[in-house]
Amino acid sequence: MSKYQSYRDLIVWQESINLVENIYQTTKSFPKEEMFGLTSQIRRSSVSIPANIAEGYGRNHTKEYLNHLSIANGSLSELETHIIISLRLNYINEENYHIIWNHLQTIGKLLYGLRKSLNSSLNEEKQNSYPNTQYPKPNTL
Numbered sequence: 001m002s003k004y005q006s007y008r009d010l011i012v013w014q015e016s017i018n019l020v021e022n023i024y025q026t027t028k029s030f031p032k033e034e035m036f037g038l039t040s041q042i043r044r045s046s047v048s049i050p051a052n053i054a055e056g057y058g059r060n061h062t063k064e065y066l067n068h069l070s071i072a073n074g075s076l077s078e079l080e081t082h083i084i085i086s087l088r089l090n091y092i093n094e095e096n097y098h099i100i101w102n103h104l105q106t107i108g109k110l111l112y113g114l115r116k117s118l119n120s121s122l123n124e125e126k127q128n129s130y131p132n133t134q135y136p137k138p139n140t141l
Contacts, residue, residue: 006057013053017050020047020050023043024043027039038091045075045076053068053069053072055068065118073108080101
């Protein structure tokens with residue numbers, strides 16, 4: 001399906017894994033009463049991004065891959081919201097917020113590019129799968 005040997009070769013997956021590490025480090029300092037609230041939600045949504053990229057890559061069809069990338073994109077938006085809430089509740093400082101926010105924007109752009117590329121290849125597959133309906137030109141005398 002791809003020129004990559006594994007989903008682990010995808011920059012978007014690698015960056016997402018780096019983000020998960022950052023998120024886990026950041027949420028260690030969250031209040032203990034948030035362990036099963038916001039902390040859990042943030043960690044879950046961050047892990048969902050690379051997990052869905054990997055799962056989609058492992059699917060047999062481009063449409064399934066695109067669906068999982070869409071889910072990853074949804075998790076990214078969810079995580080953006082959690083990070084904004086964390087800033088407003090003073091669980092993270094402005095500097096850390098901007099680091100995470102910029103990382104999220106980078107991943108979002110990479111996801112968009114991958115989805116666009118896969119959509120293009122899907123459209124090419126569709127065009128190539130239709131029978132040629134052009135009739136040969138009649139011989140002119």
